[in-house]
Amino acid sequence: MNGEFIPHTVAALFTLAIFSFLWKDNPLYKAAESLAVGLSAGYFTVILIRTSLMRTLIDPLFEEGQVLVIIPGILGLLMYLRLTRRWTWISRYPLAFYMGIASGAALSPTILAYVVRQIEYTIVPMGFGSWEGITNILIVVMVFCSLFYFFFSVPHKGVFGGVSRIGIWVIMVAFGAQFGFTVMARISLLIGRVQFLLGDWLGLIHLE
Amino acid sequence: MAPTSGADPPAPPTDVRAEDSDDDAGHSITVRWSRSPDDGGGARTVTTYTVLRAESAAGPWEEVGEVPAGTTDYVDRARVEGGQVAHEVTNGTPYYYAVRASGPDGGRQAVADAPAIASAQWYHKGKTPILTVLLVFSALVLYFVRKARKHPEGIYVRPIAGMDAVDEAVGRATEMGRPILYVLGLGTAATISTIASYAILARVAKKVAQYQSRLIIPNYDPIVMAVAQETVRQAYTDAGRPDLYDEKDIFFVTHAQFAYVAAVNGIMLREKTATNFYLGKFYAESLILAETGNIAGSIQIAGTDEASQLPFFVTACDYTLIGEELYAASAYLAREPLLLGALKAQDVLKGLAMAWLLVGALLTSFGVNLLRRWISVQM
Numbered sequence: 001m002n003g004e005f006i007p008h009t010v011a012a013l014f015t016l017a018i019f020s021f022l023w024k025d026n027p028l029y030k031a032a033e034s035l036a037v038g039l040s041a042g043y044f045t046v047i048l049i050r051t052s053l054m055r056t057l058i059d060p061l062f063e064e065g066q067v068l069v070i071i072p073g074i075l076g077l078l079m080y081l082r083l084t085r086r087w088t089w090i091s092r093y094p095l096a097f098y099m100g101i102a103s104g105a106a107l108s109p110t111i112l113a114y115v116v117r118q119i120e121y122t123i124v125p126m127g128f129g130s131w132e133g134i135t136n137i138l139i140v141v142m143v144f145c146s147l148f149y150f151f152f153s154v155p156h157k158g159v160f161g162g163v164s165r166i167g168i169w170v171i172m173v174a175f176g177a178q179f180g181f182t183v184m185a186r187i188s189l190l191i192g193r194v195q196f197l198l199g200d201w202l203g204l205i206h207l208e
Numbered sequence: 209m210a211p212t213s214g215a216d217p218p219a220p221p222t223d224v225r226a227e228d229s230d231d232d233a234g235h236s237i238t239v240r241w242s243r244s245p246d247d248g249g250g251a252r253t254v255t256t257y258t259v260l261r262a263e264s265a266a267g268p269w270e271e272v273g274e275v276p277a278g279t280t281d282y283v284d285r286a287r288v289e290g291g292q293v294a295h296e297v298t299n300g301t302p303y304y305y306a307v308r309a310s311g312p313d314g315g316r317q318a319v320a321d322a323p324a325i326a327s328a329q330w331y332h333k334g335k336t337p338i339l340t341v342l343l344v345f346s347a348l349v350l351y352f353v354r355k356a357r358k359h360p361e362g363i364y365v366r367p368i369a370g371m372d373a374v375d376e377a378v379g380r381a382t383e384m385g386r387p388i389l390y391v392l393g394l395g396t397a398a399t400i401s402t403i404a405s406y407a408i409l410a411r412v413a414k415k416v417a418q419y420q421s422r423l424i425i426p427n428y429d430p431i432v433m434a435v436a437q438e439t440v441r442q443a444y445t446d447a448g449r450p451d452l453y454d455e456k457d458i459f460f461v462t463h464a465q466f467a468y469v470a471a472v473n474g475i476m477l478r479e480k481t482a483t484n485f486y487l488g489k490f491y492a493e494s495l496i497l498a499e500t501g502n503i504a505g506s507i508q509i510a511g512t513d514e515a516s517q518l519p520f521f522v523t524a525c526d527y528t529l530i531g532e533e534l535y536a537a538s539a540y541l542a543r544e545p546l547l548l549g550a551l552k553a554q555d556v557l558k559g560l561a562m563a564w565l566l567v568g569a570l571l572t573s574f575g576v577n578l579l580r581r582w583i584s585v586q587m
Binding site for chain 1: 335337341342345363364365368396397399400403431435437438460461462463464466467468470473474477478495515516518519520522523530531533536539540551552554555557558562564565566568569570572579580583584585
């Protein structure tokens with residue numbers, strides 16, 4: 001028995017407990033689920049204390065003398081007023097502040113990723129003289145039709161309806177390809193887990 | 209320009225100059241030079257250029273970077289490694305730079321004539337296309353919101369099947385006497401799809417309050433939970449049933465993706481939820497959630513803008529809001545002038561984008577890259 005047998009056995013038993021959900025909800029699954037939730041919640045609490053509370057508030061305030069961090073510190077403390085009945089309304093202010101700042105900050109990257117970059121990369125040279133040119137024609141037409149599907153203030157009837165229908169076909173073809181690709185990735189995850197059970201744990205298979 | 213080592217080192221680079229890097233928050237200086245006469249020609253060999261920095265013209269010099277022969281610039285920027293500052297470029301501090309051309313027989317260096325000072329810029333010139341799109345979109349939103357306030361019935365919104373099914377799904381849960389599960393996904397409270405989901409949650413919660421059913425919302429993020437609690441509380445108040453609101457049904461689970469999924473799966477089977485909503489930002493957990501709900505026989509309505517997860521929702525759910533349909537759903541449900549105006553503005557912006565890419569692609573086919581170049585963002 002090597003030194004890894006006990007941790008491998010614990011990992012394997014929990015893997016099997018999670019797999020048992022495929023049969024039905026059962027006490028083994030519940031135990032594994034509760035442990036995963038409890039452990040991860042505790043783990044992430046500690047991570048947050050270290051990376052968020054200590055690194056961005058306590059250390060800058062007390063070690064580097066950055067007084068301005070008191071402002072987000074107070075906003076954070078106000079969030080705890082949610083735990084009271086009388087003062088719970090005050091906690092809406094830090095929430096509103098957070099939502100406003102974060103939404104504003106998200107605006108520019110969103111426009112860049114979803115609008116500007118999409119347009120930029122779809123402006124490609126088209127033509128019938130080469131395979132690339134023909135592919136580019138397909139790209140432009142398919143993007144155009146797919147975008148058309150997402151027009152909401154126009155009834156999808158007549159010509160609009162036809163273009164929109166081509167758009168949803170294109171989208172579904174893309175989904176099919178994506179589905180197959182991801183299923184393959186999931187199968188490889190399953191293979192990895194089975195290799196762990198049969199190889200690392202039970203030693204029935206040996207992989208070079 | 210004396211040789212730093214070796215017997216016959218290559219000639220140093222010429223015209224070394226250092227200046228503050230453009231369009232950034234400072235903490236970065238760009239060093240440029242002309243190649244050594246021995247780089248790609250001459251009698252000796254250049255293998256690398258080493259960039260050196262000092263806080264006074266007399267030194268001492270420290271090496272800050274190395275690039276291969278043929279290169280004519282280097283960006284000296286602050287670096288953080290493992291949460292600690294590994295290399296600093298302080299804004300406002302003058303730095304002197306030298307570049308050494310090195311070969312097998314040593315190297316010779318040339319010093320920049322003047323020091324450079326890093327500073328932040330207020331405006332990023334490379335992001336002008338983003339600003340333009342933002343301004344155009346803002347103007348469109350203001351115009352169409354104003355128009356929608358005057359004639360809300362004048363703005364048509366095409367049917368969205370998933371949203372038409374909301375009333376039916378809530379009604380079914382009520383008839384069966386079972387709760388409704390609403391999953392906001394793994395996004396933060398500021399993720400665009402989570403914000404869109406809040407608007408739909410408000411509508412669903414209002415309907416749940418009217419039907420006196422039960423709504424369960426397990427959360428992955430504590431801030432998302434807090435906003436969800438506020439949203440549902442307000443919806444119950446709007447429905448005239450604040451007494452039915454139970455904060456315990458909107459709770460935090462954990463911040464670990466698959467532990468969260470395991471818990472939500474358990475809730476589905478133990479609480480026997482009649483209707484499941486998955487609206488927001490989803491990743492690899494999408495199929496696990498939707499498949500469990502499917503096995504449990506729940507009506508499932510999903511929506512996300514995460515393109516890689518949509519195929520799973522389409523496969524395993526009864527209704528799926530594809531990408532922007534999630535954003536449009538709130539306007540479709542509420543028909544408020546603000547949302548209707550924004551939706552119309554989005555459509556017009558989309559039309560402009562389509563025209564731009566179509567004309568741009570046609571022009572590019574004839575060798576004119578004007579529209580592509582203009583929309584290109586330099587980060």
